[in-house]
Amino acid sequence: MATSIEDVARRADVSISTVSRVLNRHNVVNAQTRKRVEEAIAELGYRPNVFARGLMLRKSNVLGLVLPDLHGEFYSEIIRGANLKARECGYHLLISSVTADDDGQDVLATIGAQGLVDGMIVMVTEMSSRIRTSLGDAPVPLVVLDGDIQGATHDTVAIDHRNGAESLVRHLLSLYPTSPIVFLGGHATNLDTIDRLNAYQKVLAEVGREPSQKDIVYLDYSYETAFRYASERVLEWSAARSVVFAANDEMAAAVVDAALAATLDVPADLPVAGFDDTRIAQLTRPRLTTVRTPMAQMGAKAIELLCERLESPDRPPNRVTLPTEVVVRESCGGPPAPGS
């Protein structure tokens, strides 16, 4: 059995109340007494029991981070950014992914583990997700990450995909004004995909073009699926002088590989653009023109908002939008890569 506050009290010859006061920086404790207590604590290597403390204080110093998946660099960077900031704020991070089957169910269970976390960050990427509905009655402060939930009563960290996507499409149009642009998305219900698709359609509309249905393809964000699909299309795309705009870097890399496998040149025969600017974008040859998403910053900012809310629970819901930025490399032609 670990040492308890009582052991410390006995050793320092005071009551447990006094020990508790020393612990909680109530500076109402006499200097000498405090010293005795602190010595006792040190000698015993005492550490207060989290549960007992949490029971009174209703605080665990743990924040929950719920992601739709843990696969790939995208989420990994979010975690990294979140972890760093959480540490900075004195919190630990409980991480969980919500798979398709447990879905909302489980978020509530995680949350519902009453008091386990002081607050949560939930990343919502599926429109249909049951989470979205169950979010309303979360028993703890919530920050929604990258999920555009209207009428939200909670804090939100949004990413300006829209803007990034629009800029990218404009960039593509400026280089290839008449080319068809093939859009490769994730699932049709994926919010990011929807955003990017909207941006794509909007920009085309601006120049009076209407994308043909067959140029809008929903895949699943994975390299493998994209590679299989692209392998069957690259020749056709190339023949039509198309440009490919993939909704993430993995799929873009797959298209590049498929093109190369078909002995096409990228970008000469088939320009390709990605999204996110993960490490992948710099490792493929040619390197990917893409849109930089501030992944680590997303995690950090979400934690920051959460911590702020924990400190002042009554302030109005906050919404921050992080900027994105087009990164031009070689996979699309255009200006020779600027150092990057």
Added chain:
Amino acid sequence: MATSIEDVARRADVSISTVSRVLNRHNVVNAQTRKRVEEAIAELGYRPNVFARGLMLRKSNVLGLVLPDLHGEFYSEIIRGANLKARECGYHLLISSVTADDDGQDVLATIGAQGLVDGMIVMVTEMSSRIRTSLGDAPVPLVVLDGDIQGATHDTVAIDHRNGAESLVRHLLSLYPTSPIVFLGGHATNLDTIDRLNAYQKVLAEVGREPSQKDIVYLDYSYETAFRYASERVLEWSAARSVVFAANDEMAAAVVDAALAATLDVPADLPVAGFDDTRIAQLTRPRLTTVRTPMAQMGAKAIELLCERLESPDRPPNRVTLPTEVVVRESCGGPPAPGS
């Protein structure tokens, strides 16, 4: 204030003892009563308070995962594997990285958060790490991941780097029997680097060769550092008909890029091999010959051991070693890539 067991008791018109019994599946509760209680629970959306429960049961259902870093796919995959298995076993995952400065200090703090976690997985990759010493008196069951701590009293998940590295070096020697082999490691104190270096030296010794000191280089596992370093050496290496064995894929990719930038051909002018078989290995051109490390499996296995120990605390310490495997692709020449 959330609903408590007392609310449920009142609503079901029973005592809290009975509610508690229903909750804990003591099947000593009368069927009718149980039904009433369950209805009350459902109607109130009651969930037992984690702290109160933990206080009595001394159990949080949270496991800690402490990694040296959260950067890159390597750790990301470990987390993914661990998370999946943890869920399967009914646990949540608390993730933390130990940075150089807080080091052991903090592991104890995390652990020391008395009772916050029921057990921990600690990945130790630095010889000098203070963690290693503070590990002995962990107050909770511990699984050491990939750290070869001798005389260990805890469970261990080891990776057979040694074997993988030896096979890889033999493979290189079979292709380039007389070439100098340049070893690019992480920090000199990094345990994995040490293992791989030992394997490298052992195999060379077997064929009666002694690596020259200048062919053993310690960097820091990062792409950037490796790229800078390699950029200055590739011509020299190529001239000496050297082969590069990098201790991870990132550095191998950097060497490939540096070589390409110097208009060398890989593998013709400079064969390069990596380690880990992260996604990177498949995305570079040429793709990397490397050693597959079962990253997700490492995380999963560690959780598995931990859960088993939590169930039977007295069983003798267990040690499992996960196998690695050489993956031959194009960055080193050799047999034409087999499908992969």
Added chain:
DNA sequence: CCCCGCTATGAAACCGCTTGCAATTGATCT
């Protein structure tokens, strides 16, 4: 008819800590 044993339930102790309130003490004020 009484006692026994079994089942179902409630009362209360306890887990370790925080905190409001009362008590003690020595000093200051009138």
Added chain:
DNA sequence: AGATCAATTGCAAGCGGTTTCATAGCGGGG
């Protein structure tokens, strides 16, 4: 000198559960 006050410290009441032990009800055997 008596009262007031500030500074310390201890007492004890929870926080919300689990669990031991006692109690109540009830059918059956002697």
